[in-house]
Amino acid sequence: MRGGIDLGGTKIQAVVVNSAGRPVADVRAPTPVDGGPADVARAMASAIRDAAAAAGVEPRALAGVGVGSPGEVDAAAGVVSNVVNLPGWDGGFALGDALASDLGVPVAIGNDVQVATNAEARLGAGKPYSSLLGVFWGSGVGGGIVLNGRPWVGRGAAAEIGHVVVRRGGARCPCGRRGCMEAYAGRVAMELRARQLVARGESTVLFELMEARGRDRLTSRIWAMALEQGDPLAERLVERAVKALGAGVASAVNLLDVEAVVIGGGLGVRFGEPLVHRIREAMMPHLFADDRPPVVAPATLGDLGGAIGAALLVPARGPRLTAQRAG
Amino acid sequence: MRGGIDLGGTKIQAVVVNSAGRPVADVRAPTPVDGGPADVARAMASAIRDAAAAAGVEPRALAGVGVGSPGEVDAAAGVVSNVVNLPGWDGGFALGDALASDLGVPVAIGNDVQVATNAEARLGAGKPYSSLLGVFWGSGVGGGIVLNGRPWVGRGAAAEIGHVVVRRGGARCPCGRRGCMEAYAGRVAMELRARQLVARGESTVLFELMEARGRDRLTSRIWAMALEQGDPLAERLVERAVKALGAGVASAVNLLDVEAVVIGGGLGVRFGEPLVHRIREAMMPHLFADDRPPVVAPATLGDLGGAIGAALLVPARGPRLTAQRAG
Numbered sequence: 077m078r079g080g081i082d083l084g085g086t087k088i089q090a091v092v093v094n095s096a097g098r099p100v101a102d103v104r105a106p107t108p109v110d111g112g113p114a115d116v117a118r119a120m121a122s123a124i125r126d127a128a129a130a131a132g133v134e135p136r137a138l139a140g141v142g143v144g145s146p147g148e149v150d151a152a153a154g155v156v157s158n159v160v161n162l163p164g165w166d167g168g169f170a171l172g173d174a175l176a177s178d179l180g181v182p183v184a185i186g187n188d189v190q191v192a193t194n195a196e197a198r199l200g201a202g203k204p205y206s207s208l209l210g211v212f213w214g215s216g217v218g219g220g221i222v223l224n225g226r227p228w229v230g231r232g233a234a235a236e237i238g239h240v241v242v243r244r245g246g247a248r249c250p251c252g253r254r255g256c257m258e259a260y261a262g263r264v265a266m267e268l269r270a271r272q273l274v275a276r277g278e279s280t281v282l283f284e285l286m287e288a289r290g291r292d293r294l295t296s297r298i299w300a301m302a303l304e305q306g307d308p309l310a311e312r313l314v315e316r317a318v319k320a321l322g323a324g325v326a327s328a329v330n331l332l333d334v335e336a337v338v339i340g341g342g343l344g345v346r347f348g349e350p351l352v353h354r355i356r357e358a359m360m361p362h363l364f365a366d367d368r369p370p371v372v373a374p375a376t377l378g379d380l381g382g383a384i385g386a387a388l389l390v391p392a393r394g395p396r397l398t399a400q401r402a403g
Numbered sequence: 404m405r406g407g408i409d410l411g412g413t414k415i416q417a418v419v420v421n422s423a424g425r426p427v428a429d430v431r432a433p434t435p436v437d438g439g440p441a442d443v444a445r446a447m448a449s450a451i452r453d454a455a456a457a458a459g460v461e462p463r464a465l466a467g468v469g470v471g472s473p474g475e476v477d478a479a480a481g482v483v484s485n486v487v488n489l490p491g492w493d494g495g496f497a498l499g500d501a502l503a504s505d506l507g508v509p510v511a512i513g514n515d516v517q518v519a520t521n522a523e524a525r526l527g528a529g530k531p532y533s534s535l536l537g538v539f540w541g542s543g544v545g546g547g548i549v550l551n552g553r554p555w556v557g558r559g560a561a562a563e564i565g566h567v568v569v570r571r572g573g574a575r576c577p578c579g580r581r582g583c584m585e586a587y588a589g590r591v592a593m594e595l596r597a598r599q600l601v602a603r604g605e606s607t608v609l610f611e612l613m614e615a616r617g618r619d620r621l622t623s624r625i626w627a628m629a630l631e632q633g634d635p636l637a638e639r640l641v642e643r644a645v646k647a648l649g650a651g652v653a654s655a656v657n658l659l660d661v662e663a664v665v666i667g668g669g670l671g672v673r674f675g676e677p678l679v680h681r682i683r684e685a686m687m688p689h690l691f692a693d694d695r696p697p698v699v700a701p702a703t704l705g706d707l708g709g710a711i712g713a714a715l716l717v718p719a720r721g722p723r724l725t726a727q728r729a730g
Contacts, residue, residue, distance in 0.1 A: 207557065221658070223555060230534065230660020233692040240654040241689050242571050244646065253689060255650070319571065323582070327567040331548070331655055333557020362568050362580060365560040 077133055079124045079141035079181075080387025082188060082380075083107070083116070085161035085215070090123035091383040092131040092138070095392050097199050099380055101130035112164035113156075117174040124179060136180045142389030143171065144188035144382045154185050184389035188382055190227055190235070192375075193220025195385030196338045200376040205335040209328055210375075211237060212341035213321065214296070216250070216262045221332065238262060242323040260320035263343060266313050267294040273309060280309035296346035303347075317343075318351065322358020325372075330364045340375030348374050404460055406451045406468035406508075407714025409515060409707075410434070410443070412488035412542070417450035418710040419458040419465070422719050424526050426707055428457035439491035440483075444501040451506060463507045469716030470498065471515035471709045481512050511716035515709055517554055517562065519702075520547025522712030523665045527703040532662040536655055537702075538564060539668035540648065541623070543577065543589045548659065565589060569650040584651035588644035590670055594621040596640055607636035623673035630674075644670075645678065649685020652699075657691045667702030675701050 077100065082089040088107050091099045103126040108115045120143070128135045147159030154172020159165035176183040186194075193202075193210030202208040202222065210220035219237030221228040228234055238258035239251060246255030250264050259265050270282055285298045302310035325337055339352050356372040363369055375381055404427065409416040415434055418426045430453040435442045447470070455462045474486030481499020486492040503510040513521075520529075520537030529535040529549065537547035546564030548555040555561055565585035566578060573582035577591050586592050597609055612625045629637035652664055666679050683699040690696055704711055 219658070223550065228550060228659075231662065231692075231695070232660065234658060234660035236657040236660075236691040239657045239689070239691040240567075241569055241650040243573075244569050244650045244689075246570075251691070255689075323568040323571045327654060328658055330563040330566045331546070331561060331658060332555075333559065333561035333563075335558065362566070362571075362582075364563040364566040364578070365558075368558070 082382030191385030409709030518712030587647035
């Protein structure tokens with residue numbers, strides 16, 4: 077069995093998967109908001125220990141633990157740098173070494189969105205296809221590319237689909253640039269826009285729902301609840317996001333001509349097929365080969381996709397042999 | 404030696420290349436404006452015969468002839484369909500068979516922009532890089548992608564960079580869609596825009612230059628001459644094209660993270676480094692990994708790149724052996 081951890085800005089999702097990559101246990105813990113990378117690493121190790129316990133295995137019996145991490149990942153060195161939404165993680169931190177010495181097993185680290193794409197490609201909605209684009213629609217919009225069955229990472233920073241331009245000179249993106257797809261479709265940007273519109277006197281149930289649920293930000297669930305209630309402002313902002321996703325994803329398909337697009341992420345998983353259908357429709361006016369659009373499907377591994385993909389970074393293998401240990 | 408033909412809307416460019424892929428003879432002929440595909444095929448065969456004569460070889464002594472073709476190319480069948488800017492070529496035509504029986508040598512057919520990208524990758528500006536994006540800036544804006552040293556064609560229609568969206572809901576593209584990069588940067592769209600502005604009372608030397616040169620459209624040379632004369636309208640429209648190219652190419656780099664971008668095509672080759680420099684600058688505000696932008700370089704094979712790339716479709720080989728002929 078292998079362990080996998082999806083390290084997010086608000087939660088740490090840990091899984092233990094079997095030899096087929098299917099989760100046999102999963103544990104979720106909050107990401108520490110104080111301290112630094114070493115504290116985050118301790119919380120990650122603790123989550124894996126809990127998941128191993130739930131799976132009925134000793135952590136040391138795992139073939140290894142994979143991590144899907146935000147920020148800049150140096151996979152070979154096991155170092156993660158510049159994680160903007162985690163406490164005190166401005167420089168580089170040897171996350172691989174920290175976890176390996178804490179847990180006593182090999183650790184592999186990859187980019188969070190790329191491992192989630194890989195999970196969907198190997199075990200989820202992308203399984204029938206050899207080329208696909210993963211679109212992770214959440215606080216930002218991340219992407220992952222698989223071509224000929226293998227991840228395409230370019231020089232290490234490929235698949236930044238959130239920063240494909242959909243309107244030159246358009247809205248300011250949280251990244252500081254203008255007109256990025258994420259400036260319209262990312263949950264952070266959508267919340268900012270909702271707050272601006274409310275400050276201008278528009279009304280919405282979004283922030284009432286937020287307070288009723290004791291949250292300080294608009295989660296994917298809150299957006300879904302507002303849509304269910306027919307809130308016009310929420311509907312308008314979601315439609316704006318869908319239009320941007322349609323243009324940006326169609327641009328990516330015009331370039332890559334992949335067989336399939338898999339839509340995941342917090343909002344993607346929450347909204348599911350009804351919104352994926354709207355994205356599919358919004359792509360059509362911009363698709364060059366519109367007589368044979370790619371399959372556009374919701375992610376099927378849900379919230380666990382990132383952690384499962386992280387576990388897949390660890391090669392599957394049988395029980396460790398004594399001879400190898402001695403050798 | 405191998406033959407190569409770049410089939411364009413206005414000209415047929417034929418070359419004969421040596422075993423290193425370097426041209427030893429080149430011949431240019433006008434593309435027939437009347438008749439149908441069979442007439443175009445005859446003109447292509449004639450151009451190759453002239454190029455072979457200039458190279459001092461019999462056409463039958465060529466290892467084969469490659470063709471870079473517009474329209475929809477079925478490389479396996481040697482069939483080209485739906486070439487919108489050539490006479491009577493709405494359906495499919497077995498161009499490979501027609502040329503092979505006329506010339507008595509094997510014929511290979513590929514997409515015009517993809518073969519030109521391949522030529523730049525193997526022999527031109529892209530030679531040092533294993534991943535690159537070719538951008539062919541001419542009447543339209545075509546693209547070609549090379550990843551890990553091999554063309555990426557997706558399901559056959561990849562690299563349509565001209566139809567990456569740079570402004571959702573923006574200008575009408577010659578393809579009928581809105582906001583495509585080509586709607587701002589393609590020479591056909593630029594001429595249309597210039598005519599609209601003149602109809603609204605703006606002045607420019609563009610159409611005077613066109614008439615003085617006895618042309619009925621704004622060629623790349625006419626745009627270059629107008630820029631040299633400091634024509635404000637031409638400068639404005641070129642700047643608009645450069646801004647669109649900057650956003651669209653940056654979007655592609657955000658997705659692919661290639662090592663290099665090679666800019667060719669009629670306008671790209673005509674304008675060369677000064678305009679490539681401006682495109683490079685226009686990319687910067689949209690580039691996600693802007694601390695290490697890709698190399699952006701002008702194509703170095705010039706007008707012959709397409710024909711050379713076509714020739715590269717034919718495997719290089721030594722003189723034909725009698726034993727093989729008998730076998």
